[in-house]
Amino acid sequence: MACDRPRLRNDPRAPVLARLAMSIASTDPLERLEGSLDASVPSKRMLLIVNPYATTVSDRLKNLVVYALQGRYKVDAIDTKARGHATELCQEAAREGYDVVVAFGGDGTVNEAANGLASSDTPLTCLPGGRTNVYCRMLGIPIDVVDATEHLLRLADDWRPRRVDLARVNDRNFLFAAGVGLDASVVERVDAHPRLKARYGEWYYTSVGIRTFTRRYLIRPTRLETTIGDETVSGVTTIVQNGTPYTYFGDRPVNLGEGAELDSGDLSGVVLERAGVIDIPTIIWRALSQRARVARHRRVHAFTGVSGLHVRSLDERPLPLQVDGDYIGEIHEARFGLAPGGLAVVA
DSSP: OOOOOOOOTTTTTHHHHHHHHHEEEEEEEEEETTTTTSSHHHHEEEEEOOOSSSTTHHHHHHHHHHHHHHEEEEEEEEOOOTTHHHHHHHOOOOHOSSSSSEEEHHHHHHHHHHHHHHTSSSOEEEEEESSSOOOHTTTTTSSHHHHHHHHHHHTTTTTOEEEEEEEEEEEEESSSSEEESHHHHHHHHHHHHHHHHHHHHHHHHEEEEHHHHIIIIIIOOOOOOEETTTEEEEEEEEESSSOOSEEEEETTEEEESOOOOOTSSSSSEEEOOOTTTTTTHHHHHHOOOOOOOGSSSSSSEEEEESSEEEESSSSSSOEEEEEETHHHHHEEEEEEEEEEEEEEEEE
């Protein structure tokens, strides 16, 4: 892919672009990103999948990233065109034998890429292009795009793909968390206003969460039943995690389920049994606290060390479902499972 170095004038992201441009601007074209490259000929094939609508992604930033990565990899860069496109691209990349696929976007883009690479030998990694970038953080990838690009360049000389667990709900894989109930309702409304989501981030989630709770869950909320082994728990929300944390509020981790890690071979999570006026604020406080635990809240049933569970509607009303922060739609039942080592990653 030919890639001219973009101009930075009048770009609203000029500070970030300038950092990356300064990193790659060297008198020797093989000495890029602060001297981290050498004269070795790129041998690994990389497919860079870019979500052009992600919060922090622009054409100029993409071109700068591609220009830098070409010092270590044979890079093909493709923009996604619609929902599900990243999955199709990754399926083709696995068939063609790419050495690595990089998802450049938010957690939704990474999720789609993982669904395309599930059970294959082609590893996945990511560049932060969204607002929260949970999976990047969980893999230990910097959430600054310049630092993350340098990280990928260094990985070329320390190539050690590893396998992590891949969770599943119905026919959709997920990487770190899925939810049925209140959190999915919040994600649904947030996804309907992407500009506000990009501008206000976690504060917009908070305001939507309060409105959704008061309008839909304070009085006569949808009820669900969660079956975990021989145990059945009724409630209003079930959140299942394939790792920790559940998400981030800015730089602060939001902790709900306990125990599961990306390679632990099990799932954890919580069932919110009731959503009262006092319950939600105290649960939020515990989720953000460094000491208090959501699992010990009197209206929360916590579970850990499970390989599967089943959630169904108790009152015939459909239940909202989200995976990795993307709203999927409404369902009447959800079956969760796990594929240990189901995904190869480089991080």
